[in-house]
Amino acid sequence: MKVASLGIVIGVLLMAGCSSTSSQYAANSAAEGSENSDGLICRLEKPTGSNRPKRICMSAADAQKLKEYSQRQADRWRNAETPSIQRN
Numbered sequence: 001m002k003v004a005s006l007g008i009v010i011g012v013l014l015m016a017g018c019s020s021t022s023s024q025y026a027a028n029s030a031a032e033g034s035e036n037s038d039g040l041i042c043r044l045e046k047p048t049g050s051n052r053p054k055r056i057c058m059s060a061a062d063a064q065k066l067k068e069y070s071q072r073q074a075d076r077w078r079n080a081e082t083p084s085i086q087r088n
Helices: 002-030 060-079
Strands: 040-045 054-059
Touching (some): 054 060
Antiparallel strands (some): 040 054
Protein backbone atom coordinates (compact mmCIF):
# COMPACT_ATOMS: atom_id res chain seq x y z
CA MET A 1 0.00 0.00 0.00
CA LYS A 2 2.78 2.40 0.94
CA VAL A 3 4.69 1.55 -2.25
CA ALA A 4 1.65 2.32 -4.41
CA SER A 5 1.09 5.63 -2.60
CA LEU A 6 4.73 6.55 -3.05
CA GLY A 7 4.50 5.74 -6.77
CA ILE A 8 1.44 7.96 -7.16
CA VAL A 9 3.11 10.85 -5.30
CA ILE A 10 6.24 10.57 -7.46
CA GLY A 11 4.13 10.43 -10.62
CA VAL A 12 2.17 13.55 -9.63
CA LEU A 13 5.37 15.44 -8.83
CA LEU A 14 6.95 14.48 -12.13
CA MET A 15 3.87 15.56 -14.06
CA ALA A 16 3.71 18.86 -12.18
CA GLY A 17 7.37 19.52 -12.95
CA CYS A 18 6.87 18.81 -16.64
CA SER A 19 3.82 21.03 -16.92
CA SER A 20 5.51 24.04 -15.33
CA THR A 21 8.52 23.71 -17.62
CA SER A 22 6.46 23.43 -20.78
CA SER A 23 4.24 26.39 -19.88
CA GLN A 24 7.31 28.50 -19.13
CA TYR A 25 8.86 27.46 -22.45
CA ALA A 26 5.56 28.23 -24.22
CA ALA A 27 5.51 31.70 -22.68
CA ASN A 28 9.06 32.33 -23.91
CA SER A 29 8.20 30.94 -27.34
CA ALA A 30 5.31 33.38 -27.67
CA ALA A 31 7.83 36.23 -27.80
CA GLU A 32 10.04 34.24 -30.16
CA GLY A 33 10.85 36.04 -33.37
CA SER A 34 9.74 39.38 -31.95
CA GLU A 35 11.59 42.58 -32.62
CA ASN A 36 12.87 44.51 -29.63
CA SER A 37 13.47 48.26 -29.26
CA ASP A 38 17.03 47.97 -30.65
CA GLY A 39 15.73 46.64 -33.98
CA LEU A 40 16.99 43.13 -33.25
CA ILE A 41 14.96 40.02 -33.91
CA CYS A 42 15.40 37.49 -31.11
CA ARG A 43 14.35 33.86 -30.92
CA LEU A 44 14.98 30.84 -28.74
CA GLU A 45 16.92 27.95 -30.27
CA LYS A 46 17.87 24.64 -28.71
CA PRO A 47 21.49 23.82 -29.57
CA THR A 48 22.14 20.26 -30.71
CA GLY A 49 22.60 18.01 -27.70
CA SER A 50 21.02 20.44 -25.25
CA ASN A 51 17.54 20.87 -23.82
CA ARG A 52 18.21 24.41 -22.68
CA PRO A 53 17.14 27.00 -25.24
CA LYS A 54 19.59 29.77 -26.11
CA ARG A 55 18.46 33.26 -27.07
CA ILE A 56 19.72 34.24 -30.54
CA CYS A 57 19.41 37.88 -31.64
CA MET A 58 20.22 39.41 -35.05
CA SER A 59 19.21 42.34 -37.21
CA ALA A 60 16.36 41.95 -39.69
CA ALA A 61 18.85 42.15 -42.57
CA ASP A 62 21.01 39.39 -41.07
CA ALA A 63 17.93 37.23 -40.47
CA GLN A 64 16.92 37.63 -44.13
CA LYS A 65 20.46 36.77 -45.32
CA LEU A 66 20.48 33.66 -43.12
CA LYS A 67 17.08 32.60 -44.43
CA GLU A 68 18.20 33.01 -48.06
CA TYR A 69 21.49 31.17 -47.44
CA SER A 70 19.70 28.30 -45.71
CA GLN A 71 17.23 28.02 -48.58
CA ARG A 72 20.06 27.94 -51.17
CA GLN A 73 21.86 25.22 -49.21
CA ALA A 74 18.68 23.15 -48.90
CA ASP A 75 18.07 23.49 -52.65
CA ARG A 76 21.67 22.47 -53.40
CA TRP A 77 21.43 19.37 -51.21
CA ARG A 78 18.01 18.46 -52.58
CA ASN A 79 19.17 18.75 -56.21
CA ALA A 80 22.56 17.10 -55.71
CA GLU A 81 23.03 13.84 -57.54
CA THR A 82 24.14 10.88 -55.51
CA PRO A 83 27.16 9.08 -56.92
CA SER A 84 26.37 5.73 -58.48
CA ILE A 85 27.82 2.64 -56.88
CA GLN A 86 30.22 0.82 -59.12
CA ARG A 87 30.17 -2.93 -58.79
CA ASN A 88 33.05 -5.17 -59.83
